[in-house]
Amino acid sequence: MEAAIETNDGEELTERQKDVLNAVLRLLVEEGDRLTMTAVARRASCSKETLYKWFGDRDGLLTATVRWQASKVRAGNYDRQHLDATALRASLEGFAANWLSVISSRTSIALNRVAISHAGSGEDNLGAIVLANGRIAIGERLKPLLEAGRDAGLLDFSDTETAFRTFFGLVGRDVQIRLLLGDRLELTDAEIGQDAADATRQFLALYRAKTGAA
Amino acid sequence: MEAAIETNDGEELTERQKDVLNAVLRLLVEEGDRLTMTAVARRASCSKETLYKWFGDRDGLLTATVRWQASKVRAGNYDRQHLDATALRASLEGFAANWLSVISSRTSIALNRVAISHAGSGEDNLGAIVLANGRIAIGERLKPLLEAGRDAGLLDFSDTETAFRTFFGLVGRDVQIRLLLGDRLELTDAEIGQDAADATRQFLALYRAKTGAA
DNA sequence: ACAAAGCCGTACCGTACGTTACGGTTCGCA
DNA sequence: TGCGAACCGTAACGTACGGTACGGCTTTGT
Numbered sequence: 001m002e003a004a005i006e007t008n009d010g011e012e013l014t015e016r017q018k019d020v021l022n023a024v025l026r027l028l029v030e031e032g033d034r035l036t037m038t039a040v041a042r043r044a045s046c047s048k049e050t051l052y053k054w055f056g057d058r059d060g061l062l063t064a065t066v067r068w069q070a071s072k073v074r075a076g077n078y079d080r081q082h083l084d085a086t087a088l089r090a091s092l093e094g095f096a097a098n099w100l101s102v103i104s105s106r107t108s109i110a111l112n113r114v115a116i117s118h119a120g121s122g123e124d125n126l127g128a129i130v131l132a133n134g135r136i137a138i139g140e141r142l143k144p145l146l147e148a149g150r151d152a153g154l155l156d157f158s159d160t161e162t163a164f165r166t167f168f169g170l171v172g173r174d175v176q177i178r179l180l181l182g183d184r185l186e187l188t189d190a191e192i193g194q195d196a197a198d199a200t201r202q203f204l205a206l207y208r209a210k211t212g213a214a
Numbered sequence: 215m216e217a218a219i220e221t222n223d224g225e226e227l228t229e230r231q232k233d234v235l236n237a238v239l240r241l242l243v244e245e246g247d248r249l250t251m252t253a254v255a256r257r258a259s260c261s262k263e264t265l266y267k268w269f270g271d272r273d274g275l276l277t278a279t280v281r282w283q284a285s286k287v288r289a290g291n292y293d294r295q296h297l298d299a300t301a302l303r304a305s306l307e308g309f310a311a312n313w314l315s316v317i318s319s320r321t322s323i324a325l326n327r328v329a330i331s332h333a334g335s336g337e338d339n340l341g342a343i344v345l346a347n348g349r350i351a352i353g354e355r356l357k358p359l360l361e362a363g364r365d366a367g368l369l370d371f372s373d374t375e376t377a378f379r380t381f382f383g384l385v386g387r388d389v390q391i392r393l394l395l396g397d398r399l400e401l402t403d404a405e406i407g408q409d410a411a412d413a414t415r416q417f418l419a420l421y422r423a424k425t426g427a428a
Numbered sequence: 429a430c431a432a433a434g435c436c437g438t439a440c441c442g443t444a445c446g447t448t449a450c451g452g453t454t455c456g457c458a
Numbered sequence: 459t460g461c462g463a464a465c466c467g468t469a470a471c472g473t474a475c476g477g478t479a480c481g482g483c484t485t486t487g488t
Contacts, residue, residue: 119327165388
């Protein structure tokens with residue numbers, strides 16, 4: 001029940017197809033889920049016939065778009081050999097800041113909205129894809145860091161998943177739900193950095209090993 | 215920019231109208247946002263003409279439904295005169311458990327989904343209503359408790375809003391976004407109680423006054 | 429150079445659904 | 459008892475949009 005099942009793609013797309021999906025992304029940000037196939041065709045300067053040939057139907061187009069965006073976001077894992085308290089803190093802050101900028105981006109908000117809409121309308125895997133490339137992907141990337149921190153004697157926890165979920169909560173707090181519900185909430189880079197630092201400080205206060213260094 | 219603006223209602227509804235809105239709620243849970251006016255009329259055993267006379271149009275019906283549910287959920291504030299460490303912890307756990315059962319209820323998930331969908335589709339206040347009666351309402355009810363805890367020397371923080379958002383994050387973590395995206399995640403009462411206790415313990419670890427009691 | 433394939437733009441089709449209209453029935457009230 | 463208002467059930471209307479068909483243009487391969 002982990003990632004990799006829903007992430008097998010983003011490639012085998014021609015440049016033209018990527019252009020089309022980028023147009024869908026822009027349209028999704030502007031119009032939300034009410035985008036029409038006609039609007040997509042006009043924006044992407046392609047025919048509807050081509051859309052249907054390439055992506056099957058409307059859901060196929062949305063699915064391809066979500067996968068395409070996911071493949072663009074996928075970042076490298078933070079695995080370093082030398083981990084001290086300073087490096088751990090910096091890495092955690094990096095994760096937190098990155099996550100906050102992702103969830104507060106217009107693209108992420110739009111994609112989560114459409115995925116949530118579809119999750120409410122019967123059988124659909126858009127939600128699973130977004131989940132696999134959001135919440136789950138960040139978890140898979142962060143957990144090795146947490147365990148490395150524990151191996152280095154810097155952190156103390158028994159269950160990695162639980163520790164990760166705490167970090168997730170401390171970082172995200174109410175940001176995502178507020179944005180999804182339409183709350184105006186412009187996060188500047190400075191605020192993101194501050195929030196990331198605060199969340200990291202709180203996380204370390206909860207999970208720093210008693211015998212660890214400062 | 216606080217509540218009370220979007221909450222002026224839930225009343226001046228006849229019993230028959232409440233029945234209709236309850237039917238909408240049930241239908242919303244079953245069908246999601248794709249519910250049709252015809253389906254509502256059939257389920258509620260009323261005519262479409264009546265629906266339009268009472269609620270104006272489809273959006274009016276949804277808005278009335280969201281307000282009606284909000285008016286049902288509104289709970290009393292936790293204000294007690296005698297607050298010691300034990301009572302504070304119990305109250306926080308109560309808030310946390312209550313919040314977790316709300317956001318994991320099928321009704322809340324359905325309503326948040328439709329509100330989020332509409333927030334993505336142009337001008338709409340469904341999101342604002344849900345926000346005002348969810349995230350903001352719980353904040354308004356919890357903040358007095360936090361400040362009472364501070365006044366009693368049990369808690370230490372400078373900004374109430376920030377402290378509340380931390381508590382919010384520790385309690386909710388990834389639960390709401392996972393449920394909204396369609397993740398199967400059945401929370402039993404026992405798990406909710408456990409999670410509420412854990413979140414409260416972590417919150418107190420972060421915000422307990424240095425000079426306070428155990 | 430020419431045929432075949434791919435694609436653009438547009439017109440077209442079918443359906444679902446929001447909204448309105450209307451005949452028939454019930455209920456409150458004088 | 460009779461009248462009007464409210465309401466139910468259903469039929470009908472108009473539109474928006476997903477999906478398809480087709481004529482013409484461009485590219486590719488031989």
